[in-house]
Amino acid sequence: MELLVDIALLSMLVATAVSLILVRGLVASIMLTSIYGLLSASFFVTMDAVDVAFTEAAVGAGVSPLLLLMTVALVGRVEQQPRKRHIAFPLLLVTVTGVLLIVGTLDMPPFGSADAPALQHVAPRYLQQSGEEIGIPNVVTSVLASYRAYDTLGEVLVIFTAGIAVILVLMLPGRRGSVPDDAGRQRPRNVVVNVVSKILIPFMLLFALYVQFHGEYGPGGGFQAGVIFASGIILYGLLYGLPSVCRVIPPPVVEALAALGVLLYALTGVLALLDGRPFLDYSVLATDPVTAQYLGITAIELGVGVTVASVIITIFYAFAAHLSEAQR
């Protein structure tokens, strides 16, 4: 049964990717990308990777198509048919890489085997001892936020860097973080969508908080929560226009929050340094090691959530400001 689902999902993935090559026109490509994201998220669920599936659904099927669509609104949806295109070289390169990859799989442990080396060395400790050492059921969160917390700090920094980079690239001349003016434009109103969204947005934000603080017990955590929170705000912005969402959450505040999230994470780690323990060692936070882990994980997940939400909102602001500039 599981095999059947696997094969169905994989063949749908292949079909999506092939049609992406065949299709011209960017809007259709973006829809296919979104479908690809959703399909791979479903595939991750069948592979037991629920946290990853959650993230991929939010990112691959949500945020990245949104950003792509906003870009296409700026640059146009036409993908031109090239006059002459050499496909021999790309084909050769892809074939060589593909063959090398397939050769690489030949000595891999077979799919699904329980005695693969990856399950013998480092991972067993996470599965067997994280219950006592960290004290939370979601092993992925334990590894993410404690054993390999430094990687996650890097991840937050990557997101922060992306926010800084997008502002730096897209900043309109002469203003940083200023609120765009209304310019008296009338947005096309859509009563049904507006009313329904108005009802749904509070629940989206509430759901984000649930995901934020429930990450220790089930799939979820700071990153997913941040994405959901940001999408609530972005929905509001799409419906009521950039100026009104900027009045609710001004751009300078969002930028500052992005930096504060990173600082919250990093300073939680620095606390340990002051006590002479290694960076990111949570045991200084409380006398009981499990409580300390819990406190540390909650603090850094909050930092992740704040930074992710603010950076995604910032990126949305930057693109939306360009859009309204272009429409003028």
Added chain:
Amino acid sequence: MLSHLPILPVLLPLLGAPICALLRKPVAAWLFACTVALLTFAAAIALLAQTWQQGVLSYALGGWAAPWGIEYRIDLLNGLVLTLVSGMASAVLLGGRASIWRETPEEKRSLFLVAFLLCLAGLQGIAATGDAFNLFVFLEISSLSTYALVATGRDRRALVAAYNYLIMGTIGATFILIGIGFIYMLTGTLNMMDLAQRLPALTESRTAFAGFVFIIVGVCLKLALFPLHLWLPGAYTHASSMVTVFLAATATKVALYVLIRFSFSVFRLEFSTLALPLETVFLTLGIVAVFAGSLVAIYQPDLKRGLAYSSVAQIGYMVIGVGVGTVIGLQAALVHLFNHALMKGALFMALAAVVYRVGDGKFSSLRGIGREMPLTCACMLLGGLSLIGVPGTAGFISKWYLVVAVADREQWVLVALILAGSLLTAVYIWRLVETVYLGVPGPRQVPDSPAGRAEAPPGLLAVSVVLALANVYFGFDTRLPVEAASGAAESLFAAGQP
């Protein structure tokens, strides 16, 4: 606090970047960024001194022991790279304010500095970590900030250069990710030392072979080794001057460090040479890079682009050193890594000072500038001489070690080719000298350029002079780079013995 020294060169810029983002006044951000860079530099020097005395330092992040948690493992090689990168960052920030202010609009300045600090944090993180996946994460921090920094160049071509760099850099990073995945599936660990212990048993495995190839190709993309260098000339040419100085002096050096780390410590030499004809590949690509890069450099109408192609050639020399595959060869590569950062730092820094005056780096704009900016151009000349490898400069030392290393393997053709490559360097440096000192100045278009003598602003000039003098200093007193390099090379080889 001394026991936390391994983390400080990374932690300081990492903490500094978000704080810097909170500062809105560009001058305040600049002062803060300078402080952070200098503190980082100081920490890196202290760390280098400590590794010199105590050998390898291990630091378990989060308090979790090595294969389960992430480990920082600092040996002499890490210490050398950390010091080099943070030193160049301090030099660029301290001296480059005038240039950054000139080339970046006011509202972008403080964010430019934030991106700069992020880039520094990323590069330092790559150079310090002992965990393969952590390396990937910090690689992406440095790459993303570099794309943004390149895109701030004034020319619209900077945007295209940044985009091309983004595509090629991401392909490279994804290849590295594939490679790390393969070796993780085989060994079950991500810690580099742990990998090094487990991989020798797997020399026959095709998965390990494929993983190794993907990592090497990915790193070579980042390193801009010929023929994967296509992103480099555009990025160096169109980025703003200070970004070029910093990138040329550090980014490719860190990539070379990663190449050495993976092919010598993680995969061990026996594996590397067994799995791939690595020596032949590196020697061939290195020598082709030297000639292709130098020949193209000769014909560039723009000095900045010429020096960028020269970087492609110089990377070739370093890769030859790696490809020789002996202790002396590796030592030569590392010495050149250090010295090349000084040469290109001096050259691009002096060029930035000139660009500050005349607006661009085209040869036609540089005619006769030597009479107007004698001191700056003297720095450029020193950097150029060092690039050729004239005795008495740092460049001579690294060429010397390289030639000795190759001669030691009795590959006389290669020795001849390396010397011929130096001649090509002399050709394009001569072209520079001819234009700068013998050319007749044309009409200049920069508004505030006074006639007659007009040196660059003091900061730019001072740093140019310091870097140029460093080229001379390290041409005589070779202890620091040579001893650090030989120590690092020996420890890499010692680790390679079972």
Added chain:
Amino acid sequence: MDIASYFNYWIVIVLMMLGFYIVIARGNLVKKLIGLNIFQTSVFILYISAGKVSDGAAPILTEGVSVYSNPLPHVLILTAIVVGIATTAVGLALVARIHEAYGTVEESQILEQDNAC
């Protein structure tokens, strides 16, 4: 060896190569980024497939379950997804600016304009 146990990996490799092909063969800058997205997502699928254990459960500790899939690839891929979206965002920002500067996002036309001046 058993073909069936590698079949999964091979399909994923085909997916990766389809994405990679779009990156290097297409001239539209947005399409290239889409290809990059597909390429990276497929690499994630490879990692996650390798962490799967037959009849295993999702790595959330539950009473009475003893076989879990490997959590470490999940953690790595969570980070990698974030890196992927960050890269996409920066790339798209660059594309938007390139369009403002050149009026096109086709690689060949941008090259023409650059060579013209």
Added chain:
Amino acid sequence: MVLHWLSEACLLAGSFLLLTGALGFLRFPDIYARIHACGVTETLATSLILVALLLKSEAALPQVKLLFILLFLMFSGPTASHALAKAAWQGGVRPRATRDAGERPASPAGR
């Protein structure tokens, strides 16, 4: 036992409706008919499938979650169809019937 067969029947009906929706999407002539085909069938089909799952699940927590999803779908499905159709109308796409009747729109911005 009854519950079991009821849920199976719901699943089957839901899947069948999804299939007809997909067929309609492929075969119908213009965007409005297509929206109609998927919009209408999809809301009913997904609701049926969710009801089937509700009947199958035993614990309370998943049931509550499924109920929430059902509620959410009731809102989001029709709204999305409406927004699509409205966007198409504002973009100048006219139904096929009126187009064939004579006055072609100035810009055939449809497909």
